[in-house]
Amino acid sequence: MGDSRYTPGNRAFLQAILARGTITFEEARPVLAEIFTADRGDDSEVRADQVTQEEFNDYIDVASEAASLFDYEIRSTVHQVTKQRIYALVNTTSDPQTQLATTYSPDELSFIKRVLDGMFEKYNSPRMEVLAIAEMQAIKLARPDRRQSQVDADAQTQTPGDKALKHSEVENVLASLVEGGWFEKSEEAYYSLSPRGLLELRPWLVETYNDPDADPSEWQRIKFCEACKDIVTIGLRCVEPNCNFRLHDICEDAFWRTRREKKCPKCSNAWSGEKYTGERAVTMTEAFQRGRRRGGGWQGSTLADEAIREEGGGEDAEEDADDPEENIYDDE
């Protein structure tokens, strides 16, 4: 790189992002302040509040350009709930296993794949797009699904050697995915993909869970916000179960402001604003609310499963309602 603009400060910033995985403007300000201080090399100090958005953008651009030579890239997205813009260093050529990095064992990786399948297949149906997984539901996925692996010719992730994880291992993996910034855990103990996870896995999610030959009117597993075009895993949906029209909560107001009437532009049904994508698809149901009033809390996925069953949402929620204990502990 003969570019004279590329300084030690740029290298330091790239390393700063590499170490963090993601960075926001707020997080970057003290970092850039220190870099600018080091650039000056004298005793004067740059304060974090002196770092401007422009300077930040400039450093992000330079870092992204440099990283792109190595098939990495800095992508940004807005958090679906907090509305904060997040920048992530993304590996642009890879599969989900390596994207989630290599500190996981093969068994753990295949468990993670099962959890992703849980989020995007099992708990994601036209009637109920949870796109998240309750802790107890994830624990039930500790054991590889033998039946499925037999049917599944695609042996890439379901190798015969797959072993079940112990209860404690499942908890560790989930906790480390949250700590590492791949998953987020909600107050109701639902795990969903974090902005970083979505950025990194976006192409893979679409490729894996959506049907490229499907008719535009057909329901798809991965859907995008009509306003900002990013993936929606937490947001609002059209009342028509098979319609693909989705909006983020944070995009809703701006979107309708430009329209004359609140009707789904795809299927013309009236927009209720009370149909949800994400864990609220479960937690806002009558059954769930009733259960919680009874004092159930989140404690059972049983509650979540019950809510899903009542709504007719789970494709096969019934079949694995067997005792999870038995599944988890008898291995090894």
Place this chain on the structure above:
Amino acid sequence: MPPSQRRRRPVEDEESEEDARPRQRRNQGDSDAEPEEEEEASEDEMDVDARPGQSADDQLAKKLVRYAISCEYSRTVIRRDGIRERVLGNQGRSFKRIFALAQIQLKDVWGMELRELPVKEKMTLQEKRQAMKSNSQPKLGSGAYILSSTLPKAYRTATILPPSKTPSADDEATYAAFYTMVISMIWLNSGELSDQKLKRYLTRLNADQNVSMDKTEIILKRMENQRYVIKKTDRPPVGQDGDLMISWHVGPRAKEEVGLDGVMGMVREVYGEWNPDLEKKLCSSLNIKERTAEEEDEVVEEDVSRRQTMDAE
């Protein structure tokens, strides 16, 4: 083979090293085949031009950089063999050239470089004798590398480079602290620490059973795997009674990443108040000569920041 032809050799642009694994496994299989033949065969089957401005060499160097970064992520030692197998494939003979190019890219763009780990020392008399007997040529390099920061020290601060988030910033920081301490204890005991003594130290630190995130045993195992420490088990001579002798030694990664400077920095930090007398004691414990005051200052800062940088990677 004319060099021009070699240059033209394409590299599958989009192929990441992960994708390449199955293919390389195959390569491993025919490793006995004549290298010459292999090269020619590949020449025929691939005839796409590399991207403009990115020669085939650049592509390979890029792969090497990616490989190094992903290895360091999990503190997997980057081996020459691994590079040959996973990055160079059938172009193993271009190692030197590609490696040099990758070093330039690493330094220019990432502010890092690959540093070769020291060769494993012969630790026991027996090993030394055996080495003499076998009469083999001493290996020149260990063929194992770790990624290290080349940033000027002003940039190596905890604000810029926090502990990696893998698996979590807290665990990562704890782990770095723990291995630095264990390594310091070994180093201060002339590079060899008996298992009993280590356990005694750890008990005093209330770390004999657990280290915040895991069992001590597991952490020590990990340190061994990542070559921070070497655990040696000596059996009593045949025909004699006695227990197994377990001793701990400083591993090659520790020598490169933590180093003497890291150990000295750790000791000074722990003691807090420092004076020339302590410095003398420290130096004699480590069996080194004293340094000048200026050098020391540099060393302390450098050492702290180096650890942080390593974590960042």
